[in-house]
Amino acid sequence: MIEDGGPIFRQVAALVENAIVDGSLAEESQAPSSNELAAFHRINPATAAKGLNQLVADGVLYKRRGVGMFVAPGAREQLLKRRRSEFADQYVRPLMAEARKLGISGRELAAMIDRWEEAR
Amino acid sequence: MTAAAAVHDVTMWFRGHTALDSVSTAFEADAITGLLGRNGAGKTTLMQLLTGHRLPTRGRVEVFGATPYEDDAVLARVCFVKEGQRYPDQFRVRDALGAAATVFPGWDADLAADLVRDFDLPLRRPVKKLSRGMVSAVGIVIGLASRAPLTLFDEPYLGLDAVARRLFYDRLLADYAAHPRTVIVSTHLIEEVGDLLERVVLLDTGRVALDADAESLRTSAVTVTGPTAEVQAFARRHELLHLESLGGHSRAVVRSRADDVPAGLAVEPTSLQQLVVALSLRGHTVPAPAAAPDDLEEVPR
Numbered sequence: 001m002i003e004d005g006g007p008i009f010r011q012v013a014a015l016v017e018n019a020i021v022d023g024s025l026a027e028e029s030q031a032p033s034s035n036e037l038a039a040f041h042r043i044n045p046a047t048a049a050k051g052l053n054q055l056v057a058d059g060v061l062y063k064r065r066g067v068g069m070f071v072a073p074g075a076r077e078q079l080l081k082r083r084r085s086e087f088a089d090q091y092v093r094p095l096m097a098e099a100r101k102l103g104i105s106g107r108e109l110a111a112m113i114d115r116w117e118e119a120r
Numbered sequence: 121m122t123a124a125a126a127v128h129d130v131t132m133w134f135r136g137h138t139a140l141d142s143v144s145t146a147f148e149a150d151a152i153t154g155l156l157g158r159n160g161a162g163k164t165t166l167m168q169l170l171t172g173h174r175l176p177t178r179g180r181v182e183v184f185g186a187t188p189y190e191d192d193a194v195l196a197r198v199c200f201v202k203e204g205q206r207y208p209d210q211f212r213v214r215d216a217l218g219a220a221a222t223v224f225p226g227w228d229a230d231l232a233a234d235l236v237r238d239f240d241l242p243l244r245r246p247v248k249k250l251s252r253g254m255v256s257a258v259g260i261v262i263g264l265a266s267r268a269p270l271t272l273f274d275e276p277y278l279g280l281d282a283v284a285r286r287l288f289y290d291r292l293l294a295d296y297a298a299h300p301r302t303v304i305v306s307t308h309l310i311e312e313v314g315d316l317l318e319r320v321v322l323l324d325t326g327r328v329a330l331d332a333d334a335e336s337l338r339t340s341a342v343t344v345t346g347p348t349a350e351v352q353a354f355a356r357r358h359e360l361l362h363l364e365s366l367g368g369h370s371r372a373v374v375r376s377r378a379d380d381v382p383a384g385l386a387v388e389p390t391s392l393q394q395l396v397v398a399l400s401l402r403g404h405t406v407p408a409p410a411a412a413p414d415d416l417e418e419v420p421r
Contacts, residue, residue, distance in 0.1 A: 007335050008315060035297040042289060043315040044152060045297045047335060 008043055012051030015041075017060065020071055021079050031061050031069040123182075124149040124270055124302035125170050130179030132165050132326075139165040140176070141326040147270075147304055148319055152296060154334070155306040156396055157323035163306040164203065166323065167272050170304070171200040183270060196225060199268035201259040203275045207247040214243040216258055217265075226267035231295065235261040238287050252279030260288050264295055272304045285309070289316060310393040322396055329399050334392065341395050342378050345371045346385035354382060362398035373398040 016032070019025035032040070034049035041048070052069055055061040060079065061069045099109050123146035132140040140162045147153050147170075155163050168174045169181050172188035172195055181187060188194045207216050217236070221227045236243065239257035242250075247258060256278050263271050277285045293316060296303060307313045320337055322330035330337070341361060344351055351370040355363065359375040373390055381387040390398070 007339055009335060035294075038293055038297055039290065041315070042293065044318045044334070045293070045300075046151065046318050047315075050335070 008047050009050035009054060012037055012041065012043070012048055013054045016051070016055060017079050020060065020076050021083065023076070025071055027071045027073050027075055029071055030067075031055075031071060033068055121146065122149040123147060125183045125304075126181075127166065127169060127176075128180040128182065130166075130169060130176045130181060132162070132169065132174070133177045138326050140169075140323075142179070143323075143326070143328055145321050145328050145331050147302060147321075149302050150300040151318040152292075152303040152305065152316055153319040153321060154310070154313060154317040155304055155321050155323070156308075156310060157306075157329075158400055160325075161323040162326045163323055164274055167200060167274050167304065167306065170270075171195070171198050171272060173200070196223070197269045199224060199263055199266035199271045201263040201271070201273045201276050203278060205255065205259050207258075209246075209248060211247045212244055213241050213247060213250070213258060216247055217243075217261065220262040220266060224266040224268055226269075228265050228267055231267075232261055232265035235264060235291060238291065239284060253281065253284060254279075256280050257284060260291075264291060267295075267299055267301065270302045270304075272306075274306050275308065276305070277307070277309065285312065289313070292316070310396055311391070314392040317392075320392070322399060324400055330396075337392055337395060338389070339377065341373055341375050341390040341398070342381060343371060343373050343388045343390050343394065344381055344385040345369065345388075350382065350384050354385060361395075361402055 016025065016037075020027075025031065031052065034045050034052055037043070037048035037051070038045040052061060056063060056069065059072055060075045062072045063069055095109070096106070099106075104112075126144075126146035128144050130140055130143045131138065143162070143166065155166065157163050165174070169176055170183060170188065172183075172190065175189050181189070183194050184197060186194045188198065211219075213236075217232055221229060221232070239254070239261065241254060241257055241261065247255060250258070256276060257280065260273070260276050263273055263276065277288060280288065289312070292303070305313060305317075314334065317334040320330060320332055320334050321328060332340075344354060346369065348365055348368055348370040351363075351372050354376075355372050355374050358380070360372060361375060362373040364371050373394065378387055378389065
């Protein structure tokens, strides 16, 4: 799960975010601790803590003194909004680049997506 | 950074050979630092200096604010798990652990018992009858259960199988998380250990080649592949660490962020291991392999 390249703390933050987005980590529920994350992903606890602190700074998690970190109310909506705004850059851009290389027009691509949707 | 241990301009000469050459570095308190480098780079010598096993030819060694050499107060807080540690001939496993229990004030007997079970160590067997891997496991048990404020592991995994190494990493992380302390691990298994490290010190022929945050190193270099002219143009604008060419194509390890790479070049992240190899090979040219027979033109008879 932890890959080469890219800061690990960001990857840790992204994994926690994924759990919030897909609903497995509900709002107001307790997030895994930095030590739990470190043990699970076999990474340095300081790195895991950095990932969690990033999420606190982003308002996705909040701290309860002496208890741990919890998912902030509205966190899922906030993450969905951000991920939607990043979607074009992260997924559409490489898709378009490859399509252009192969001579597939934007219209053909749209038709392809429609067919794919129908087939499911 | 608060340093638990440091060397200041340390040089170590052995007969006609400089093991460490004006080395200055500090080991951050309560962090896990990886001490990396090729065989003969000076890792073990540096650890011997930090643990008071040797005096430097020149320079100053500082551990918890004092000189470790012959200072019992400092050495009681230091545990050095040596590569190929020897024990007295008649020692059984339980004697080795018993001796460690008397030496280290922070010894945790319950943890030691857990680890003995983890590694399937036979307590009554003489240490000299143990396999290589089991002797390594005894060292790991002592290193972890000592809870020493400064714990050094010098290639602690020799002879250990993949399962036992995994156990070591997991137990180290768990116990370090519960009881933070300064840990220095020398290792060649960078791929396995890299993610556990907070800091990295790379030695190359007795000098410090790298002394940095492990996290920042992961994003400090990229591997780019593409037409040689473009790769070289890109490398000229940054620091080139390693270059290999085949035909008109080249692959280069370059100190750069991924977002600086021009569109025409394929870019891959550079792992800690790749970075260490590239830095250790800097200045060496890798000879191109001879063309395979099927690349040769057929000679008309």
